[in-house]
Amino acid sequence: MTETLASPASTDQLPQRRVLANGIVVLVKPNPTADIIAARLFMRGGSGWETADDAGLTNLLAALLTRGTENFSSLDIAEQVESVGAGLGTDAATDYMLLSLKTVSADFAALLKLAGEILRSPSFPQSELELERKMILQNIRSQREQPMAIAFESLRQLMYGDHPYALPGLGTEESVAKLDQVQLRAYHQRHFRPDNLVISIAGRIDIDDAIAHIEEVFGDWVAPPEPLAQLTLPAVSTQPSRTQQEQPTHQAILMLGYLGATVSESGYAPMKVINAYLGNGMSSRLFVELREKQGLAYEVSTFYPTRLEVAPFGAYMGTSPENAAKALKGLHHEVKRLCDAPLSDEEVEATRKKMLGQYLLGKQTNAQIAQVYGWYETLGLGLDFDDAFQAQLEQVSAADIQETAAKYLQQPFVSLVGPQNVLTELEAIELG
């Protein structure tokens, strides 16, 4: 038994980083534990570049990448992936597009080669475009079956106004209906270039083998002479307001939103602490106060994703119609409380430990490791972001938290979903 403990995958060591001549950044975290390799290929761009007219373009492009290239049809690609039981998927995010790969070690080289063809030479066949369009439109409709998704969608539009973060990543029925090959090719031309690509790998492979495979597939890809396009986004200029959607639901969905700190602002670390304190786990403040002590909800939580631009902070819950007024006041009270009084040092310390422990738990699988470091690199945070962030966390005081709350969490945007009589009742509640 002891030998299995003797060679732990060194989770505290950073991946190795190399930059190829054409600008591709390669990250490799060897982990010999299992005979598998996970890779994440990040292409900077993302739905943050979209407008109301072409909302959903990144998502459509991601979906179509695996549906045809210069040399392969949709079937050929599926054959190469599925015949070896590998996983190859694509996703669109706000700040990047992602190709994910998971294989047994022996198949890695072949799958990486396919990934190269997919990223470099997609053909966006018209017939496949129509099929994906149909599937995406269905996906957009199915979002409307979920009360939480409806509340979040409305909240985001309210909070971000004309800013692209207001747009749904899937696009809208209007925009997706019009997207075409010309737009897809232009997007590909603009963003898909080696100096915009980060390849992050974790698993049974070392850096030299990884570099050799990547050089073979991507080494002759030359970055175009024109500089990378830079994104300049409008400032978010909305003021807190309310939105409500009438739905014949069994629960009312209550969601409070706030415009939060970007990843580079000093409010970032305190706000992450606030998010964990209020909404993370069974010992979190909202869970204890609103669920454990008052029985008002099954699901009650917060969100605060890391964003290059102004990030949304939200607190939400689902509750029965007869408790909705009490719950809305309670939810708001818990957020407002942070503006008005400092947390105790014990509360801050317990929250900090909770966050640090969860970083460890969030980097266990090869896919998680490849994702986390690739994402740090893609967002320009640096591979040592974990350490830097932990150091920042150590510095966050109860006073910093109160100051950050007072700056960002004064007045909420409010999004409500539920039966009309509940919405009417909630209209009368002032959240000052």
Added chain:
Amino acid sequence: MLNGPELPEAIRLSNGLTVIHKALPTPVITVDVWLPAGAIVEPEGCDGVAHFLEHLIFKGTERLAPGDFDQLVEAGGGLTNAGTSYDYVHYYLCAAVEQLPQLLDGLAELLLRASIPDHEFERERQVVLEEIRQYEDEPDTVAAAALWAAVYGEHPYGRPILGSVESLEAQSSESMRQFHRSYYRPEQMTLVIAGGIERDRALELAEQCFGDAASGSATAVMGDRLVATVTRPTQPAPPLVSTDLGGISRHALALPNVEQPRLMLAWPGPGIDQAEVAVGLEVLAVILCGGRLARLVQDLREQRRWVQDIDCDYNLLREGGLFTLTAWLDEEYLERAEDCIRQHLRDLANSPISSRELERAQCLLNNDFAFSLETSEQWADLLGYHHTVATLPLALAYPQQVLQWNAEGLQALAQQYLSPEHYTAMVLRPEETDLQSSVD
């Protein structure tokens, strides 16, 4: 997969508690306690008590106030949760190795000596009622429950795991304590400790934390449930509209917040005593819907384009599982798509699948298995589930079982279980649609 991982042994403590230890090269530890006290053991009229008790376990003991354990786990950087299914309930925590002694002690205290205070009982019932409301707003959950009710009828697998407002209102804190005393006994428990810890230390901690719990007769205070056999579809509960047309039991369900109709088909299958047959049905599920090359995906989604998506699964349960197939499609294609699916089932029964298809499906299932054993949590789940619901050796037998199937065997399996003439069909659609059109 030739040199597969080694199977850990199941060790019995003197009070009957089973300990399974799995060493892994990670600084993380997962503790996962499994009990066969899922919804299947609930007495008549007590739907939902297994799940409700899972909530109440976290409400403390004489020594631990409600919330103390959660605070202990999370302030140490760990996480804890629990899950209830038909065949089992389990409680797990993940944390850094050094936290283990303290956390294991807390978990043992909760599981063995839950006090279920009256006022906590009342309040937690409100939480579970909120959980029920939340699921009532999810069309897929409501439709799946209706489908399972239609297939399993009076068998416990036909009842909702969460229970109903009525069945929960009928409980008292004392009835929950009785349920706890009846089923949460050391001889019923399997404690899995997986991660960066030596075997001797794991056993020592298990003995320290769980060893002093007295074993006792497992006679259920609430009365033993007779094991019912899985029956053919019986009367569903409203608001289902159903008609039985010979061998096809048809049901329709209309919900207000549905945007996209679904066609759901189901076939009862074998239980855990025929696990190898269940694996064969998983292979068939991959042949039909696993990936872009799979038969139904290729034909119905990629070629004909009648469905937006189509998926199937074999849900293995101890007393008899369910093969389910779900298609997302527009109303106009419902009939044609179902006919087409039935034709594919006839093909499966009439001619053997190609070696290429078979190899692809086997490779996919076995790679998925290999990919799902990376973390201590995944290991603990695999070992605890099998020891509780099946047998421990089955945990690692999966890849071999997948490879044992050949084309002829799978053809016979399709003939036996996936009849194109006998199944349960459920259509889920928006409420506005005229229900009559679907059942004429």
